[in-house]
Amino acid sequence: MNYTLNNIPERTVKPRQKGLTMVMDKGLSLRQVEDFLEVAGTHTDIVKLGWATSYVTPNLKEKLALYRSAGIPVYFGGTLFEAFAIRNQFEDYQRVLDEFGMEYAEVSDGSMDIVHEEKCEYIAKLAKQVTVISEVGSKDATKIFAPYKWIQLMKAEIEAGSWKVIAEAREGGNVGIYRGTGEVREGLVDEILTQIPDERIIWEAPQKEQQVWFIKLIGSNVNLGNIAPAEVIPLETIRLGLRGDTFDYFLNK
Amino acid sequence: MNYTLNNIPERTVKPRQKGLTMVMDKGLSLRQVEDFLEVAGTHTDIVKLGWATSYVTPNLKEKLALYRSAGIPVYFGGTLFEAFAIRNQFEDYQRVLDEFGMEYAEVSDGSMDIVHEEKCEYIAKLAKQVTVISEVGSKDATKIFAPYKWIQLMKAEIEAGSWKVIAEAREGGNVGIYRGTGEVREGLVDEILTQIPDERIIWEAPQKEQQVWFIKLIGSNVNLGNIAPAEVIPLETIRLGLRGDTFDYFLNK
Amino acid sequence: MNYTLNNIPERTVKPRQKGLTMVMDKGLSLRQVEDFLEVAGTHTDIVKLGWATSYVTPNLKEKLALYRSAGIPVYFGGTLFEAFAIRNQFEDYQRVLDEFGMEYAEVSDGSMDIVHEEKCEYIAKLAKQVTVISEVGSKDATKIFAPYKWIQLMKAEIEAGSWKVIAEAREGGNVGIYRGTGEVREGLVDEILTQIPDERIIWEAPQKEQQVWFIKLIGSNVNLGNIAPAEVIPLETIRLGLRGDTFDYFLNK
Numbered sequence: 001m002n003y004t005l006n007n008i009p010e011r012t013v014k015p016r017q018k019g020l021t022m023v024m025d026k027g028l029s030l031r032q033v034e035d036f037l038e039v040a041g042t043h044t045d046i047v048k049l050g051w052a053t054s055y056v057t058p059n060l061k062e063k064l065a066l067y068r069s070a071g072i073p074v075y076f077g078g079t080l081f082e083a084f085a086i087r088n089q090f091e092d093y094q095r096v097l098d099e100f101g102m103e104y105a106e107v108s109d110g111s112m113d114i115v116h117e118e119k120c121e122y123i124a125k126l127a128k129q130v131t132v133i134s135e136v137g138s139k140d141a142t143k144i145f146a147p148y149k150w151i152q153l154m155k156a157e158i159e160a161g162s163w164k165v166i167a168e169a170r171e172g173g174n175v176g177i178y179r180g181t182g183e184v185r186e187g188l189v190d191e192i193l194t195q196i197p198d199e200r201i202i203w204e205a206p207q208k209e210q211q212v213w214f215i216k217l218i219g220s221n222v223n224l225g226n227i228a229p230a231e232v233i234p235l236e237t238i239r240l241g242l243r244g245d246t247f248d249y250f251l252n253k
Numbered sequence: 254m255n256y257t258l259n260n261i262p263e264r265t266v267k268p269r270q271k272g273l274t275m276v277m278d279k280g281l282s283l284r285q286v287e288d289f290l291e292v293a294g295t296h297t298d299i300v301k302l303g304w305a306t307s308y309v310t311p312n313l314k315e316k317l318a319l320y321r322s323a324g325i326p327v328y329f330g331g332t333l334f335e336a337f338a339i340r341n342q343f344e345d346y347q348r349v350l351d352e353f354g355m356e357y358a359e360v361s362d363g364s365m366d367i368v369h370e371e372k373c374e375y376i377a378k379l380a381k382q383v384t385v386i387s388e389v390g391s392k393d394a395t396k397i398f399a400p401y402k403w404i405q406l407m408k409a410e411i412e413a414g415s416w417k418v419i420a421e422a423r424e425g426g427n428v429g430i431y432r433g434t435g436e437v438r439e440g441l442v443d444e445i446l447t448q449i450p451d452e453r454i455i456w457e458a459p460q461k462e463q464q465v466w467f468i469k470l471i472g473s474n475v476n477l478g479n480i481a482p483a484e485v486i487p488l489e490t491i492r493l494g495l496r497g498d499t500f501d502y503f504l505n506k
Numbered sequence: 507m508n509y510t511l512n513n514i515p516e517r518t519v520k521p522r523q524k525g526l527t528m529v530m531d532k533g534l535s536l537r538q539v540e541d542f543l544e545v546a547g548t549h550t551d552i553v554k555l556g557w558a559t560s561y562v563t564p565n566l567k568e569k570l571a572l573y574r575s576a577g578i579p580v581y582f583g584g585t586l587f588e589a590f591a592i593r594n595q596f597e598d599y600q601r602v603l604d605e606f607g608m609e610y611a612e613v614s615d616g617s618m619d620i621v622h623e624e625k626c627e628y629i630a631k632l633a634k635q636v637t638v639i640s641e642v643g644s645k646d647a648t649k650i651f652a653p654y655k656w657i658q659l660m661k662a663e664i665e666a667g668s669w670k671v672i673a674e675a676r677e678g679g680n681v682g683i684y685r686g687t688g689e690v691r692e693g694l695v696d697e698i699l700t701q702i703p704d705e706r707i708i709w710e711a712p713q714k715e716q717q718v719w720f721i722k723l724i725g726s727n728v729n730l731g732n733i734a735p736a737e738v739i740p741l742e743t744i745r746l747g748l749r750g751d752t753f754d755y756f757l758n759k
Binding site: 003034040243251 | 535538559560563565588590592593595605617618676
């Protein structure tokens with residue numbers, strides 16, 4: 001930090017199990033990755049190459065090497081897993097992970113229907129190859145699950161081998177754990193937290209109000225995802241009580 | 254592409270007559286242009302320097318040279334044509350096009366009223382000098398044309414010499430072919446397509462939902478414009494059925 | 507300018523007392539600062555490192571040196587002043603300003619309650635050390651002041667030593683002088699302008715519609731703030747009547 005302020009909430013340090021910031025790269029150039037790492041590398045725990053953008057991104061191997069040299073794990077968005085799975089190309093997907101030296105992978109069913117036992121089998125298979133993150137929740141705004149269902153799915157996926165489960169929101173932050181307006185489904189989140197330890201969940205929270213809401217609920221060291229590269233520094237200040245939204249939230253704690 | 258997925262819709266290749274992506278540069282630096290070209294150059298067909306930003310953009314000749322070296326045509330936004338026309342400086346505009354070695358130009362009447370015959374005369378004159386793109390639709394949200402009027406204007410401008418006609422939406426995507434909310438005027442688009450071949454039209458579609466709507470209506474190889482530089486990779490995945498929004502749209506075709 | 511257009515409104519030149527563009531940097535990398543300066547340096551009068559982002563921004567001294575070499579003053583957002591003040595670390599704040607060679611500072615009370623005499627004392631103290639900008643208005647959307655109160659506060663702060671007073675809007679442009687929707691509180695602005703010279707006020711106006719509104723009210727050379735780096739060129743075109751929104755506004759003046 002550039003100067004000393006008293007009474008700043010403590011942040012966990014890397015490698016973090018809680019307090020993670022997961023960033024979405026949806027097409028940065030190599031130089032833009034370098035710029036991102038300069039500014040936000042120390043505050044970023046893991047990077048997702050959004051959905052299947054890796055299919056059309058030039059210089060993919062060079063990009064992965066840049067993140068690797070900064071010690072930041074990268075994974076392909078879950079939609080890519082689904083794109084292979086729906087084409088019955090799961091083994092090709094496994095080969096692609098190897099070919100690019102991936103150490104993490106996401107399993108999701110946001111765009112296709114998969115019987116949940118089958119999804120858990122995919123998780124178990126991939127967990128032998130890489131660290132698995134799995135995502136719960138549909139990208140389809142009309143598919144609403146009851147809280148008990150979210151809990152059931154998350155529990156089963158953790159048992160199947162997921163390191164963390166992600167609560168779906170998309171890049172926009174307007175499905176899954178949010179209403180179409182971006183507002184948090186508060187009762188849903190509260191109920192999930194009665195059953196699943198918060199450090200096992202990464203909450204997708206691309207909008208500032210969503211980040212603030214989760215930080216006030218769970219604390220500075222909540223796991224947040226789908227953060228835009230330019231929003232990592234702003235998010236870090238919110239975690240530390242150094243932006244208006246949480247300015248007095250940690251002062252007397 | 255970085256790996257092989259079966260059953261991906263076929264994309265046309267450059268130089269494209271359909272399936273064009275037109276990108277709006279509203280003030281990139283030279284290095285930002287290089288970054289853009291690295292990531293999105295192969296997926297970008299033509300670049301517009303938004304409205305009259307070229308008036309105040311430093312290093313304009315160097316920027317044009319960068320795009321030229323990547324084989325991507327550039328043109329000044331239509332508002333610049335209008336800024337010259339309304340000041341009775343049309344001949345100055347023609348000289349500016351020559352001075353900067355422009356091979357494309359846009360003729361529009363989004364900000365000023367021009368008798369349509371006169372607009373067509375401008376198109377015809379410029380078509381002797383450069384490739385002309387003309388834009389139909391007002392930037393004024395309160396000026397609503399009936400579909401037959403859109404068709405009449407588009408037809409006349411194509412006859413006058415326009416290579417493509419652009420359907421106005423602005424940078425925000427909230428006028429012309431869209432309602433103030435960004436929603437597509439579907440009946441209008443359907444009716445236009447009964448009379449004008451889709452490959453002659455570039456639909457301004459800065460918002461993701463608008464891009465998805467047109468891709469579902471016309472296909473992967475629809476011409477779309479006013480795409481932000483950072484949205485070219487995301488758009489390409491939507492065209493290819495590799496983002497949630499069109500994930501299963503091309504699978505059984 | 508890259509070519510000649512007649513009848514363009516005259517812009518003041520640097521160092522400006524009116525017609526200022528204040529830009530918010532909320533975490534640019536060094537290279538991104540260079541890119542920004544290339545494109546927008548000549549149109550930018552002063553840069554704010556948003557709220558307390560300077561606490562977590564790497565390479566802070568190098569960043570300040572880059573802006574300094576371009577002749578553009580920089581200051582830390584007012585929330586940083588408040589973060590020190592609420593911790594009874596005001597003297598530490600003064601030392602930080604010296605350590606980083608700051609020549610400007612902002613005094614605000616957007617996130618904490620300060621008795622106004624005390625705020626004015628802070629202004630007076632800092633005015634002996636640096637050029638002070640002070641901000642009026644709360645970041646809390648529920649705290650609404652009557653116009654006479656805004657005027658009273660602004661007058662007192664100017665008397666206490668503020669070079670300019672800022673009318674609060676936040677990064678989003680949805681509090682203070684704006685409604686939650688971003689709409690200008692027009693009566694409030696009109697009334698303020700009956701008592702405070704417009705060149706003493708910097709209006710935070712991050713949204714395009716807000717910029718347009720103020721330019722139409724006060725003219726090309728209104729002081730505007732919280733402009734995103736990529737929006738400086740677009741703003742400059744609006745000031746010059748070269749974007750649709752003000753296209754015919756200056757033509758007959």
